[in-house]
Amino acid sequence: MASNSEEGESSADYETMMSTSDVELLKRAWRNEKAAPEILQYEGALVQRAKEQIELVEETIDDYVENGIDPLVVSLYQMDLDRTQFLLRSYLRVRLLKIEKFMFHNLKSEEAERQLSEQEKVFATRCADDLAKHFEESVLLKLPENYQSVLKQSLISEVDDMVPQPHLDTFVVCKSKNFVSLNLYEEGESPETVEMERGDLYFIRYKIVKGAIESGQIDLI
Amino acid sequence: MAGQTDPHISLFSPQEIEFMAEDELVEIVPNMNMEQLNFISGDFGRFIPQIPTKVPLWLAVALKRRGKCTFRPPGWMSVDNLTQILEAERESQSTFQALPFSYVEIARLLIDHARDDIPDMFMVRSLVEDIRDVRLHKLETNLGSFQGTSAVKISNVSAMEVNIVRPFVRRALEAFYKHDKPEADVDRDTRSSRQQREANNEPRRPLRQR
Numbered sequence: 001m002a003s004n005s006e007e008g009e010s011s012a013d014y015e016t017m018m019s020t021s022d023v024e025l026l027k028r029a030w031r032n033e034k035a036a037p038e039i040l041q042y043e044g045a046l047v048q049r050a051k052e053q054i055e056l057v058e059e060t061i062d063d064y065v066e067n068g069i070d071p072l073v074v075s076l077y078q079m080d081l082d083r084t085q086f087l088l089r090s091y092l093r094v095r096l097l098k099i100e101k102f103m104f105h106n107l108k109s110e111e112a113e114r115q116l117s118e119q120e121k122v123f124a125t126r127c128a129d130d131l132a133k134h135f136e137e138s139v140l141l142k143l144p145e146n147y148q149s150v151l152k153q154s155l156i157s158e159v160d161d162m163v164p165q166p167h168l169d170t171f172v173v174c175k176s177k178n179f180v181s182l183n184l185y186e187e188g189e190s191p192e193t194v195e196m197e198r199g200d201l202y203f204i205r206y207k208i209v210k211g212a213i214e215s216g217q218i219d220l221i
Numbered sequence: 222m223a224g225q226t227d228p229h230i231s232l233f234s235p236q237e238i239e240f241m242a243e244d245e246l247v248e249i250v251p252n253m254n255m256e257q258l259n260f261i262s263g264d265f266g267r268f269i270p271q272i273p274t275k276v277p278l279w280l281a282v283a284l285k286r287r288g289k290c291t292f293r294p295p296g297w298m299s300v301d302n303l304t305q306i307l308e309a310e311r312e313s314q315s316t317f318q319a320l321p322f323s324y325v326e327i328a329r330l331l332i333d334h335a336r337d338d339i340p341d342m343f344m345v346r347s348l349v350e351d352i353r354d355v356r357l358h359k360l361e362t363n364l365g366s367f368q369g370t371s372a373v374k375i376s377n378v379s380a381m382e383v384n385i386v387r388p389f390v391r392r393a394l395e396a397f398y399k400h401d402k403p404e405a406d407v408d409r410d411t412r413s414s415r416q417q418r419e420a421n422n423e424p425r426r427p428l429r430q431r
Contacts (some may be wrong), residue, residue: 023262028243034233055263072287073255077284080260086240171394173375173383194372201383203373203390205398212236221384 005204023050023084028219030091035173035220036213037206039098039106042117043091050088057081095120103128104151104163172206173221175199180217182208232387241414242326243279246294250274251284278327282334292338294331297321300341303348310355316362317356317377325353325381360386364393369396 052066057077064074099106099116103124106112113121132150140148147153151160176196184192196202201221212218233241250385258265258280265276273293276284284290296302297320306318307361321327328349336342337379367373375383392422 008232027244058263070255072289073258074424076258076261076280079279080258080262083240083243083279084261123284140233169398171391171398173387182372189307195402201375201378203375203394205371205394221380 022046023087026050026084026087026091030087030094032213033091033094033098034219037103037168037170037172039095039112041115041214042095042120044117045116047088047091050084054081054084054088057084069106082127096123098166099124100127102164102166103131104160105165106165108160168207168210170206171203172209173201174204174209174213175201175221176212176217176218178217180212182212184208229230229243233384235381235384238323239326239330240332241380243282243424244277245321245323245327246275247281247327247331248273249273249284249289249290253289255289266348278330282330285338286333288373292331292335294335294339294345295321295327298322298328298331298339298345298349300344300348303345303352307348307352307355310359314359316360319377320352320379323380324381325349329347335351341400356382357385364390 025043025046030039033040033089052135053117058199061074061077061081064077064164065176099120106116106124107121107128116124136148136149140150149155149162153161176198178194178198181193181195184194194204194208196218209218213220250271251272252270253268255266255268256272257267261379262277265280266274268274268290281292283292285292297306306320309318314390328345331339332342334350338347356379364386367390373390
């Protein structure tokens with residue numbers, strides 16, 4: 001076990017060094033996005049860089065093929081390219097899936113909208129419009145006037161109570177990259193904290209780690 | 222709100238778990254000359270016959286399949302070490318031994334693709350299987366004694382193990398938390414104003430109760 005923890009240490013060091021690579025960052029974004037209950041901030045710059053690198057490697061591979069470079073080398077580059085493309089596609093798809101699920105919620109506030117990319121906003125708006133139109137044509141317009149809102153149960157509802165919300169009190173699995181101390185409860189509730197050492201694994205309530213995920217101290221697994 | 226308990230959105234498929242494990246570095250000994258590979262995921266090589274070098278598992282497997290290298294199995298995959306780990310796993314009911322986060326996937330890939338490079342391959346395979354079974358059983362038993370309602374530490378549990386228990390544990394902890402919460406509210410009510418409770422209840426109002 002002693003030798004193992006030493007190995008773990010050096011590989012963790014390597015990990016932090018590697019985490020500067022865009023593929024590592026993309027993998028992190030993908031994992032977090034898959035594991036988080038709500039949609040996270042769109043990694044626009046990262047996606048842009050990944051796209052550029054993918055294009056560059058695609059061109060390189062074409063050149064290699066033309067110049068008769070060893071097919072083995074070409075196929076290895078192709079595999080690396082495939083893996084990066086998979087990460088990128090999967091990342092964007094997970095986001096689309098979440099947008100479909102929470103479209104009204106995502107469009108409700110400026111703050112929620114800021115999490116989305118421009119294309120995602122267009123997608124969300126169109127989705128929401130289509131769904132609203134469908135609901136209205138099939139059901140809502142046939143109901144009494146007080147019950148025709150897509151967002152509310154009836155006119156007396158004070159809040160939009162027919163909008164599916166991400167379930168933030170759910171639990172996620174996370175791994176800390178460094179020592180972090182987190183408040184277990186929302187402000188004013190209780191001063192209890194949890195202290196995580198580097199590499200610790202926790203089942204934890206999403207709200208507690210939300211901030212630490214955004215600042216990059218903690219990864220979801 | 223069936224969508225909220227839908228496990229598919231946050232769960233990783235076994236293939237995705239393997240995909241992540243394939244980025245782990247392993248040591249190989251190439252038997253051919255090849256220039257450095259400048260991948261998007263990093264630079265690897267160059268490759269010189271008989272000179273060991275570290276590459277990601279997927280690259281190692283690709284080279285191995287073409288007969289271009291041999292593996293150097295990681296230290297933890299020795300029969301001695303695995304026997305020790307298995308014993309220790311059996312001895313302690315509550316703790317898990319330190320193994321690589323993706324030990325199941327790494328062992329599986331190595332056994333599938335590089336069995337001739339692993340000394341005592343059959344022994345290693347059965348030890349890894351035993352360790353996996355003992356740990357899974359222990360993990361399931363331990364689920365009964367989870368402590369805490371907001372954060373539960375799970376030390377040395379591997380990627381595959383987390384993925385297996387996640388749907389159950391998540392729902393269990395959600396339920397614990399939900400049932401724990403009203404009590405806390407009652408406690409606070411004796412001290413704080415009613416308005417605060419209302420404000421607190423607001424975001425948790427369910428859409429529709431069945």
